[in-house]
Amino acid sequence: DAKTTQPTSMDCAEGRAANLPCNHSTISGNEYVYWYRQIHSQGPQYIIHGLKNNETNEMASLIITEDRKSSTLILPHATLRDTAVYYCIVRRPTGNQFYFGTGTSLTVIP
């Protein structure tokens, strides 16, 4: 059922920007892209979501391509506490379910 594709793992140097890609080539016009992250043995934490415009909040920026077939989550200055699994989710318009795949395991290196 997963509608998104993410790399299994990534590394990022502390203080540098972390750019996490996500492909969602079958996304429909009314489906939103959500990003969550999960630190080991904790509940997922909401990061950001968007429809077609780029979005920014205090945690991250979300860049969605013009054709909406892919997006990138940007953590501008990664810290060790950003080490987590990051999930890109396309939310279906029917029902209210979030379908979490296996995500990208981001490791921030000192």
Add this chain to the structure above:
Amino acid sequence: DGGITQSPKYLFRKEGQNVTLSCEQNLNHDAMYWYRQDPGQGLRLIYYSQIVNDFQKGDIAEGYSVSREKKESFPLTVTSAQKNPTAFYLCASETGGYTDTQYFGPGTRLTVL
């Protein structure tokens, strides 16, 4: 302090026993959800409720039951019919709109011995 609480954080039970996991929220959210997560896997939806006294089965409801008698509470019972109950269980809530955000509790790790 608003949020979602789940208790206990760790739970051990003997095989064949029913066990109930607690989920409470004080966010005034209408919708609540239960997910299951196995090691190295994503989340799978067990049950959800969009309003008090109503709930719907998710993708893996077999062996589980829920109730929604109060807006703030959505307990999950793992019955003896669930063949592989050992997992990390996560509760979430949201206001219920399609574009809304789900907020998750800290989770309960259930181990059946």
